[in-house]
Amino acid sequence: MIVAENVHKSFGDSHILKGISTVFEKGKTNLIIGQSGSGKTVFLKSLLGLFTPEEGSISYDGKIYLNLQKDDQRKLRQKMGMVFQGSALFDSMTVEENVMFPLKMFSNKSRAEMKERVDFVLNRVNLVDAHHKYPSEISGGMQKRVAIARAIVNKPKYLFCDEPNSGLDPNTAMVIDNLIKEITEEYNITTVINTHDMNSVMEIGEKIVFLKNGYKEWEGTKHEIFKTDNEAVTNFVYSSELFKKVRQMYLEERA
Numbered sequence: 001m002i003v004a005e006n007v008h009k010s011f012g013d014s015h016i017l018k019g020i021s022t023v024f025e026k027g028k029t030n031l032i033i034g035q036s037g038s039g040k041t042v043f044l045k046s047l048l049g050l051f052t053p054e055e056g057s058i059s060y061d062g063k064i065y066l067n068l069q070k071d072d073q074r075k076l077r078q079k080m081g082m083v084f085q086g087s088a089l090f091d092s093m094t095v096e097e098n099v100m101f102p103l104k105m106f107s108n109k110s111r112a113e114m115k116e117r118v119d120f121v122l123n124r125v126n127l128v129d130a131h132h133k134y135p136s137e138i139s140g141g142m143q144k145r146v147a148i149a150r151a152i153v154n155k156p157k158y159l160f161c162d163e164p165n166s167g168l169d170p171n172t173a174m175v176i177d178n179l180i181k182e183i184t185e186e187y188n189i190t191t192v193i194n195t196h197d198m199n200s201v202m203e204i205g206e207k208i209v210f211l212k213n214g215y216k217e218w219e220g221t222k223h224e225i226f227k228t229d230n231e232a233v234t235n236f237v238y239s240s241e242l243f244k245k246v247r248q249m250y251l252e253e254r255a
Contacts, residue, residue, distance in 0.1 A: 032193065095146050
């Protein structure tokens with residue numbers, strides 16, 4: 001579980017995060033949504049420990065990050081897995097080498113043990129024959145699955161995903177969404193996803209935090225988002241005619 005309490009973050013005269021408080025629960029897919037400039041990327045990087053809030057606190061299973069000694073902060077960061085927007089794979093490394101990289105950096109496993117773990121996670125993301133291929137030789141969807149495998153290879157307690165569906169077609173995006181959700185539940189990870197993809201919201205949004213101008217404007221589930229009267233949320237989520245129709249159908253079914 002990750003708890004943010006009254007988090008403020010500024011850069012110079014720009015006050016980006018303005019007192020955000022929320023809870024991201026273990027074993028659930030927690031989504032951060034909002035327009036460009038809403039603060040969601042800064043919030044995600046603050047959760048990762050890359051940015052330090054000027055006010056407020058962020059705690060991980062009861063441990064406040066800023067209260068930890070440097071060595072304990074480093075150990076905590078090792079329990080975090082990250083899926084970057086562009087996958088961020090090393091072009092000069094094979095799929096197997098990319099996934100093995102965190103094990104070489106942060107574990108004392110033997111080569112055989114690392115190979116066994118890499119085989120396991122690649123099989124878990126349904127990539128059984130891609131070990132010796134390079135990123136340029138596989139599709140965008142396969143690259144995302146490699147990125148997920150790399151993020152979970154060290155058995156993280158916390159998984160962060162920055163726009164994991166960016167650049168993917170709708171069908172592949174749905175596969176990635178479902179894979180992240182399955183892994184979250186299977187390993188009881190606290191997963192936080194930064195996204196603008198409304199399909200992800202409707203498919204896997206067990207907890208949704210909507211940011212606007214640095215404030216937490218709304219939070220709830222994918223079911224509650226259909227019922228909210230918050231104008232900022234409805235304007236953002238239902239900007240397309242498709243989602244307006246989906247919401248109307250949802251409300252009519254429950255009338």
